[in-house]
Amino acid sequence: MLLADIAQTSARITEASGRNEKVALLAELFGRTGPDEVPVVVTYLAGRLPQRRTGVGWSTLGELPPPAARPTLTIAETDAAFAALARVSGKGAQAARKRQLDALLERATEDEQHFLVRLIGGELRQGALDAFAVEGLAAAIGAEPGEVRRAVMLGGSLGTVAQALLAEGPAALSRFGLEVGRPVLPMLAHTARSVDEALDKLGPCAVEEKLDGIRVQVHKDGDLVRVYTRTLEEITDRLPEAAEAARQADAGRAVLDGEVIALGEDGWPRPFQEVSGRVASRLDVAGASSELPLYPVFFDVLSLDGEDLLEKPSVQRHAALARVLPEERRVRRVPVPDPQDERAREAVRGFAEQVLARGHEGVVVKALDAGYSAGRRGASWLKVKPVHTLDLVVLGAEWGHGRRAGKLSNLHLGARREDGTFAMLGKTFKGLTDALLTWQTARLGELSLEDTAWGVRVSPEQVVEIAFDGVQRSTRYPEGVTLRFARVVRYREDKRPEEADTVETVTAMLR
DNA sequence: GATGGCTGCCC
DNA sequence: ATTCTGC
DNA sequence: GCAGAATGGGCAGCCATC
Numbered sequence: 001m002l003l004a005d006i007a008q009t010s011a012r013i014t015e016a017s018g019r020n021e022k023v024a025l026l027a028e029l030f031g032r033t034g035p036d037e038v039p040v041v042v043t044y045l046a047g048r049l050p051q052r053r054t055g056v057g058w059s060t061l062g063e064l065p066p067p068a069a070r071p072t073l074t075i076a077e078t079d080a081a082f083a084a085l086a087r088v089s090g091k092g093a094q095a096a097r098k099r100q101l102d103a104l105l106e107r108a109t110e111d112e113q114h115f116l117v118r119l120i121g122g123e124l125r126q127g128a129l130d131a132f133a134v135e136g137l138a139a140a141i142g143a144e145p146g147e148v149r150r151a152v153m154l155g156g157s158l159g160t161v162a163q164a165l166l167a168e169g170p171a172a173l174s175r176f177g178l179e180v181g182r183p184v185l186p187m188l189a190h191t192a193r194s195v196d197e198a199l200d201k202l203g204p205c206a207v208e209e210k211l212d213g214i215r216v217q218v219h220k221d222g223d224l225v226r227v228y229t230r231t232l233e234e235i236t237d238r239l240p241e242a243a244e245a246a247r248q249a250d251a252g253r254a255v256l257d258g259e260v261i262a263l264g265e266d267g268w269p270r271p272f273q274e275v276s277g278r279v280a281s282r283l284d285v286a287g288a289s290s291e292l293p294l295y296p297v298f299f300d301v302l303s304l305d306g307e308d309l310l311e312k313p314s315v316q317r318h319a320a321l322a323r324v325l326p327e328e329r330r331v332r333r334v335p336v337p338d339p340q341d342e343r344a345r346e347a348v349r350g351f352a353e354q355v356l357a358r359g360h361e362g363v364v365v366k367a368l369d370a371g372y373s374a375g376r377r378g379a380s381w382l383k384v385k386p387v388h389t390l391d392l393v394v395l396g397a398e399w400g401h402g403r404r405a406g407k408l409s410n411l412h413l414g415a416r417r418e419d420g421t422f423a424m425l426g427k428t429f430k431g432l433t434d435a436l437l438t439w440q441t442a443r444l445g446e447l448s449l450e451d452t453a454w455g456v457r458v459s460p461e462q463v464v465e466i467a468f469d470g471v472q473r474s475t476r477y478p479e480g481v482t483l484r485f486a487r488v489v490r491y492r493e494d495k496r497p498e499e500a501d502t503v504e505t506v507t508a509m510l511r
Numbered sequence: 512g513a514t515g516g517c518t519g520c521c522c
Numbered sequence: 523a524t525t526c527t528g529c
Numbered sequence: 530g531c532a533g534a535a536t537g538g539g540c541a542g543c544c545a546t547c
Contacts, residue, residue: 059516231521280539
């Protein structure tokens with residue numbers, strides 16, 4: 001098959017507006033793909049390269065070489081080119097990658113180049129990614145989409161499942177199940193504004209502390225232990241503490257879900273930035289580990305001694321977890337069998353306050369009867385974190401891309417200094433509705449001091465209310481602090497910049 | 512050797 | 523990671 | 530309710546350049 005077939009289907013998917021239409025286009029292409037080629041084809045159309053890292057991104061692309069007149073590039077050749085790219089390293093690597101990339105792009109037509117550039121940049125923007133590829137695959141072989149999705153979640157990659165399905169048909173689906181040693185995408189949580197809201201939504205539930213660290217999935221098969229991140233990157237070698245905790249679990253085989261954090265000598269959790277840096281360190285793990293030991297804490301078990309627990313209710317999985325791990329290796333937890341009982345609600349509020357007072361991030365409320373929805377943002381887990389707000393001043397804005405093209409989107413945010421100037425604290429593009437985007441494009445146009453390649457610098461006059469999760473240290477911004485997860489709440493047309501919040505207020509929130 | 516751009520991945 | 527939007 | 534789009538900041542590691 002030619003790369004042109006994929007590029008053409010991708011372009012049609014982009015133009016199609018309806019969900020069914022996109023799925024039909026995918027199914028049509030998969031229907032004429034051979035089993036050997038399908039792993040690459042589905043992965044490309046899901047918007048990813050099969051190679052986890054190639055060392056080339058937006059900046060490497062630079063100016064494109066002149067395109068080929070006619071399509072000749074095959075899928076196999078394209079895949080081989082990226083595989084070769086991923087192997088390049090050492091002195092001269094950047095130049096070699098650029099050379100190899102240009103050699104590939106030269107062989108591509110204009111349409112294929114367009115597709116490859118977006119694929120490499122990780123921005124296909126065709127309105128269909130993994131989930132649509134799964135639907136298309138199911139439609140191509142006449143299987144239940146839910147069954148295919150389940151196989152993909154549990155059976156490793158989309159490519160592996162696609163190959164088996166095209167070669168053997170729907171019967172292959174039964175082969176894919178949870179296996180110790182093969183990671184599954186973790187279940188994620190939705191957000192609730194308050195514990196009361198979460199209790200009302202979920203009914204009988206349990207409330208757990210939410211720790212601000214790195215999510216880990218630990219597979220134990222006797223002494224053989226492997227540790228994976230939220231995106232299934234294997235990090236066993238970087239996290240000896242998590243591996244050790246799993247070895248000490250009272251189980252022969254188990255798949256555990258949890259979080260690693262670091263604790264200071266005072267027992268307080270260390271900032272997320274420190275944990276993140278520690279987990280990313282791989283050159284001197286022993287040194288990093290003695291500098292900042294990690295502390296793994298678990299909240300779920302997906303499989304135990306040969307039994308798949310994914311579909312068991314959460315209350316049952318937790319009972320299993322409590323049998324194999326001691327209390328200090330488990331997240332703190334309060335069961336709430338009757339959330340309408342006012343005394344129980346009061347206890348939950350107290351628990352949540354206590355968690356925050358001990359320096360943790362918030363709580364997660366989990367329905368007692370829910371199974372583990374691997375790879376999904378299940379409605380049965382609701383996280384609650386405190387939200388802070390500040391009134392800041394817009395210093396500039398950047399032109400948006402894709403569906404925000406032509407609109408000023410990403411805002412530069414400033415806090416007031418004592419001398420009346422403003423210090424940039426970070427950017428945000430979140431929380432803006434289409435109406436607000438239109439309004440701010442006009443408003444910031446009026447305030448523009450300078451047009452630049454990226455957007456506009458504006459006179460610091462417009463106040464905007466910003467919500468955020470906390471402040472963190474920064475090497476990028478002038479006051480050494482920045483906001484975590486900043487988003488727009490509303491514009492404050494009633495406030496003047498002299499009334500905006502100060503740098504001092506923000507830096508005081510660092511601990 | 513120090514500095515800085517880029518990628519990849521954590522939240 | 524958060525939020526908005528179309529289906 | 531799901532899936533996708535749009536885009537944030539920090540950090541380690543790799544490589545290039547001064």
